[in-house]
Each structure stands twice: as structure tokens, then as C-alpha cells.
Amino acid sequence: SQQGEEDPQALSIQEGENATxxxxxxxxxxxxxxxxxxxxxxxxxxxxxxSNEREKHSxxxxxxxxxxxxxxxxxxxxxxxxxxxxxxxxxxxKGSNYKLxxxxxxxxxxxx
Amino acid sequence: xAEVAQSPRYKITEKSQAVAFWCDPISxxxxxxxxxxxxxxxxxxxxxxxxxxxxxxSQLPKDRFSAERLKGVDSTLKIxxxxxxxxxxxxxxxxxxxxxxxxxxxxxxxxxxxxLTVL
Numbered sequence: 001s002q003q004g005e006e007d008p009q010a011l012s013i014q015e016g017e018n019a020t021x022x023x024x025x026x027x028x029x030x031x032x033x034x035x036x037x038x039x040x041x042x043x044x045x046x047x048x049x050x051s052n053e054r055e056k057h058s059x060x061x062x063x064x065x066x067x068x069x070x071x072x073x074x075x076x077x078x079x080x081x082x083x084x085x086x087x088x089x090x091x092x093x094k095g096s097n098y099k100l101x102x103x104x105x106x107x108x109x110x111x112x
Numbered sequence: 113x114a115e116v117a118q119s120p121r122y123k124i125t126e127k128s129q130a131v132a133f134w135c136d137p138i139s140x141x142x143x144x145x146x147x148x149x150x151x152x153x154x155x156x157x158x159x160x161x162x163x164x165x166x167x168x169x170s171q172l173p174k175d176r177f178s179a180e181r182l183k184g185v186d187s188t189l190k191i192x193x194x195x196x197x198x199x200x201x202x203x204x205x206x207x208x209x210x211x212x213x214x215x216x217x218x219x220x221x222x223x224x225x226x227x228l229t230v231l
Contacts, residue, residue, distance in 0.1 A: 004154075033219070042116075042203055042222035043155065088154050097167055098143060098207065098218045102154030 004089045004103030012109045019076040021106040023089030030092040032065055033100065034074050037086045046074075079110045114138040116223035118204050124229045130192035133226045137186070137206030145220060146179055146189050147203040155203055161187065194230045201225045
């Protein structure tokens with residue numbers, strides 16, 4: 001079963017614009033992670049935010065977490081064509097023994 | 113940089129045949145995961161190992177799927193017999209769980225996956 005749900009399912013923007021993706025989840029978590037997947041390849045870890053954190057930055061990435069609303073957002077600033085990929089949120093649910101539950105992902109297309 | 117290795121990268125088989133996938137995690141990673149990813153969906157956990165022991169196989173269709181990690185290092189996932197609905201990407205990931213301040217923090221490192229097509 002899917003714990004996280006990303007929104008939107010697909011997003012198309014121009015190079016240089018910012019891209020925002022949202023994730024909602026259902027149960028209490030230890031942490032929430034964002035992964036990127038290029039077409040037909042494995043997933044690459046982007047960033048992890050713990051349940052006691054509200055915001056985290058890594059390069060052009062900014063992640064927020066609102067545990068009261070059970071939601072997170074991923075912001076990619078100054079997007080590049082190379083950012084074109086699917087982005088997944090994954091939740092480490094409390095008591096799950098390091099098990100990650102992934103959402104269905106957001107397909108981001110950055111047009112040159 | 114250390115990577116998770118998987119083979120084969122692509123596999124085409126006919127239904128009712130047996131298939132096997134291999135995964136070699138990053139050295140020192142105690143936890144190994146097998147995921148199935150259907151096109152357009154997120155990965156779904158099939159089985160999780162801690163060293164050589166199965167921690168979670170609740171989503172593994174045990175009538176046809178089996179997984180082992182005999183020496184707690186590399187792992188094999190087998191499907192016998194394969195069905196049309198098994199066509200998917202099979203991903204292996206590994207991690208070395210760390211605990212910080214009572215909270216578990218864990219990053220999973222994924223291999224390139226095996227694309228299975230069942231005809």
C-alpha cells in the first residue's frame with residue numbers, strides 16, 4: 001500500500017524556473033526522504049529530513065516537513081534540463097524497522 | 113564511489129519459466145532490500161534482510177518468489193514460475209542503519225535494477 005502520495009503527478013517547466021513537488025502521508029514517521037529516478041534507472045537519494053526538523057537545504061534543493069499536516073514539499077530552484085526525472089518521497093514509518101514506503105512519484109520535465 | 117551491483121540489467125523470459133536476479137550490496141551494508149517497481153508506480157518492498165535474516169517479507173508472493181542472502185552479503189531473488197504480471201523493474205538497495213538521538217536515520221542506496229519482461 002502507498003503511504004506517500006506525491007502531487008502533482010506530472011510537472012513541466014522551463015529551464016531556470018523553480019519546481020515544487022508535494023508529498024502527503026498517513027502515519028507517524030521517523031523521517032521522510034526524497035529520491036530521484038532517471039528513466040529506466042535506479043533511484044538516487046537526494047535528501048532526508050527527520051521528524052523533528054522543519055526545513056532542510058542541499059544545494060538547489062529545499063525540503064520542508066509539516067508533521068501536523070503530514071506533508072512535505074521539495075523545491076528545486078533554477079531548474080536545469082538534467083533535473084528531468086521522476087521524484088519520489090519515501091517515509092520511514094515509526095516502528096517499521098527501517099522500511100521505506102514510496103509514493104507514486106512526480107514526473108518532472110524541464111524544457112531547455 | 114561504492115555502488116550496489118545488479119545483474120542482469122535486462123531479462124526477457126516466457127511465462128512459466130524460472131528467472132533469477134542477483135544483487136551485491138555496498139560493502140559493509142548490513143541491510144539489503146528487494147523492491148518491485150511497476151511502470152508508472154513507486155517501488156514496493158518485496159523483502160528486507162538484516163545480515164542473512166529476513167526482517168520483512170510480508171509483500172513477497174511466496175508461492176512463486178523466493179529470496180536468499182546465505183552469507184549475509186550478496187543476494188538472489190528468484191521467480192518460479194514467472195507470470196505475465198511479473199513484468200517490472202526489480203531494484204536492490206542496501207543501507208547501513210545508524211541511530212542518532214533515538215531516531216533511526218537511514219539512507220538506501222539503489223542499484224541500477226533489472227528490467228524483467230515476461231512474454
